[in-house]
Structures are given as C-alpha cells and as structure tokens.
Amino acid sequence: MAPKGIASPVPISWYPTLSVLMLAIGLVITASFFIYEATSSRRNRSLAKELFTGAVASIFLGFGSLFLLLSCGIYV
Numbered sequence: 001m002a003p004k005g006i007a008s009p010v011p012i013s014w015y016p017t018l019s020v021l022m023l024a025i026g027l028v029i030t031a032s033f034f035i036y037e038a039t040s041s042r043r044n045r046s047l048a049k050e051l052f053t054g055a056v057a058s059i060f061l062g063f064g065s066l067f068l069l070l071s072c073g074i075y076v
Contacts, residue, residue, distance in 0.1 A: 015071035022064030029057040 010018065033053045037045075069076055 012070075015067050019064050019067035019071050022060050022067060024064075026057050026060030026064055029053060029060060033057060 033050070036049070036053070066076065
C-alpha cells in the first residue's frame with residue numbers, strides 16, 4: 001500500500017485572502033496596543049491586558065506571515 005501525500009487542511013486558493021485578512025487584523029490589534037501604551041498612565045496600565053493584546057497580535061501576524069509565504073510559493 002502506497003503512503004498518502006500530505007495535503008493542506010486549507011484550500012490553496014484561500015492563502016492570499018487569509019494572509020491579507022490575518023495581517024490586517026494583526027496590524028489593527030498592534031496599533032491598538034501602541035495607542036493603549038501611549039495614552040494610558042503608568043498607574044492605570046494592566047499587565048494582563050498588555051500580555052493578552054500582544055499575544056493575540058503575535059498570533060495573527062504569525063499566521064498572516066505564514067499564509068503570505070505560502071501564497072508566494074515559499075513552502076515552510
């Protein structure tokens with residue numbers, strides 16, 4: 001019995017759309033993080049909110065970069 005090839009769980013035609021969407025969401029969350037840091041005083045900042053916002057932005061920017069590379073034909 002021959003082994004099956006590896007297939008993507010996401011259709012290849014969705015790669016460009018997913019990359020633009022995820023990068024846009026990641027950049028908006030990053031912008032809101034910077035605005036929060038610039039407008040709040042040191043006493044009013046919340047470490048949990050900063051960590052959560054940074055983690056969510058990082059996840060979206062990471063997957064957006066992955067799909068951008070995949071849509072360009074760079075398979076990682």
